[in-house]
Amino acid sequence: MQQLANQPEQAAIRIDLGAIFVSLELSRSNWLITSLSPGAGEKMSKHSLRGGDVAGLLRLFATLQEKTRARTGEWFRIIVIQEAGLDGFWIHRVLQAEAIESHVVDAASILVSRRRRRAKTDKIDGETLVRTLLAYKRGEPRVCSMVKPPSPEEEDRRRICRERKTLIAERVEHVNRIKGLLFAQGVGDYEPLRRDRRASLEDLRTGDGRALPFHLKAQIVRELDRLELILEQLQKVEAARDQLLLDRAEMNDLAPVVRLLQLKGVGAEFANVLWSEGLYRHFDNRRQLAAYAGLAPTPWKSGSIDSEQGVSKAGNPRLRGTMVQMAWLRLRHQPNSALSQWFKQRVECNGGRLRKSLIVALARKLLVALWQYATAGVVMEGAALKPA
Structure with a gap:
C-alpha cells in the first residue's frame, strides 16, 4: 500500500500538452471557440464570437497565450482544428498567414456515440474536436481524416467544370418543363434545343387541333428566354475551359x-x-x-x-x-x-x-x-x- 501511495496520481488526460489546442465551431452568426491550455488542468475554456470576426479571433488567441504564460511562465504555440464545411478554406488560410498551425478535418471521419439518441450541441462538438486534435497530434492512427486544402489557384480552376455541371442541370430542368407543358396539350414532338425552336413554336397545334392557348404560349416563350440565356452561358464556360487547357498546355503546366x-x-x-x-x-x-x-x-x-x-x-x-x-x-x-x-x-x-x-x-x-x-x-x- 505504501508503494502505491508513493506513485504519482495519473490524470485523465495529459497535462503537459506542449501547445494550446483550439477548436472552431463555425456558423454564419456565431463562432464557438473551445480551447485546452497547459496549466489549466482538464477544464476546456469556451468563448463565443460574432461570425466572421477574424480580428477578434486573433485577439482571443493572444489572450489565451498570455494567460498560459502567466500560469506556467512559458510561451506556447496554438494549434487549431475546424471541420470542412460551407466556410471553405479562407479561415484556414488566414490562420496560416498568421503562422498558426491549422487543420481542417473531415467531419464524417470523427468517431461519435452510437446511441440511438445522442446529445449534439456546439459545446459537445467543440470538445470532441479538441479531443480529436489531441489524439491526432499524439500520432494515433486513423483517429480522423484531415483534409488537404487546395491552393487558391487550384480551387478557382475547378469552378469551371462545377459551373458547367450546374448549367447543364438547369438546362435539363427548363427543357423538361417546356416538354411537360406541351405534352399536357397533346404535343410530343417539340425539341426546345433546336435552333428553330421559336419558329416551330408558332406552328404548333394541340392534340385536338387548336392553336396554343395565349398564356401557355407566353409561359413557354419566357421559358425559352431563360433557356437561351443558359445556352449562352454554357458557351462562355466551355470557351473558358478550352482556353484554360490551351494556356496551361502551352506553359507545360498541365x-x-x-x-x-x-x-x-x-x-x-x-x-x-x-x-x-x-x-x-x-x-x-x-x-x-x-x-x-x-x-x-x-x-x-x-x-x-x-x-x-x-x-x-x-x-x-x-x-x-x-x-x-x-x-x-x-x-x-x-x-x-x-x-x-x-x-x-x-x-x-x-x-x-x-x-x-x-x-x-x-x-x-x-x-x-x-x-x-x-x-x-x-x-x-x-x-x-x-x-x-
Whole structure:
C-alpha cells in the first residue's frame, strides 16, 4: 500500500500538452471557440464570437497565450482544428498567414456515440474536436481524416467544370418543363434545343387541333428566354475551359491533362474534371485514390456475418460520378481494351446480371489506370489513342 501511495496520481488526460489546442465551431452568426491550455488542468475554456470576426479571433488567441504564460511562465504555440464545411478554406488560410498551425478535418471521419439518441450541441462538438486534435497530434492512427486544402489557384480552376455541371442541370430542368407543358396539350414532338425552336413554336397545334392557348404560349416563350440565356452561358464556360487547357498546355503546366486528351473517348470536359477534381493531388497508392473518389469497398464482417455494402461514397461525388460515366463510355469507345474485356467476361460469368455493380468496379479500375497514365505515363493495355 505504501508503494502505491508513493506513485504519482495519473490524470485523465495529459497535462503537459506542449501547445494550446483550439477548436472552431463555425456558423454564419456565431463562432464557438473551445480551447485546452497547459496549466489549466482538464477544464476546456469556451468563448463565443460574432461570425466572421477574424480580428477578434486573433485577439482571443493572444489572450489565451498570455494567460498560459502567466500560469506556467512559458510561451506556447496554438494549434487549431475546424471541420470542412460551407466556410471553405479562407479561415484556414488566414490562420496560416498568421503562422498558426491549422487543420481542417473531415467531419464524417470523427468517431461519435452510437446511441440511438445522442446529445449534439456546439459545446459537445467543440470538445470532441479538441479531443480529436489531441489524439491526432499524439500520432494515433486513423483517429480522423484531415483534409488537404487546395491552393487558391487550384480551387478557382475547378469552378469551371462545377459551373458547367450546374448549367447543364438547369438546362435539363427548363427543357423538361417546356416538354411537360406541351405534352399536357397533346404535343410530343417539340425539341426546345433546336435552333428553330421559336419558329416551330408558332406552328404548333394541340392534340385536338387548336392553336396554343395565349398564356401557355407566353409561359413557354419566357421559358425559352431563360433557356437561351443558359445556352449562352454554357458557351462562355466551355470557351473558358478550352482556353484554360490551351494556356496551361502551352506553359507545360498541365501536361497530364494533355496526355488524357490523347485517349479516345476522353474529351475536354472529362479531362478537366479528372484533373481539377482529383488527379492534381498527390496519392501514395491506388487505395488512397479510390478512397478519395468514394469508390473504395465497405465490407461488413462480424462473426459469421460477411457481406459487402458497396462503395463508400465518402469521397468526391463529382469525381465519382464522372468516373461512372466514363466507365460506360469506355465500353463504347475502347471495346478492345483490357478493362473493357474484363467487364464483358465478368458479365458473361454472371449470366448478364450485375452490370451496374460491375460498372462501379470498372470505374475504380479505370480511375487507377488513368492516374498511372496521367502522372507516370503508364499506357493502359489495349487503349486506343486519337489520331495525331
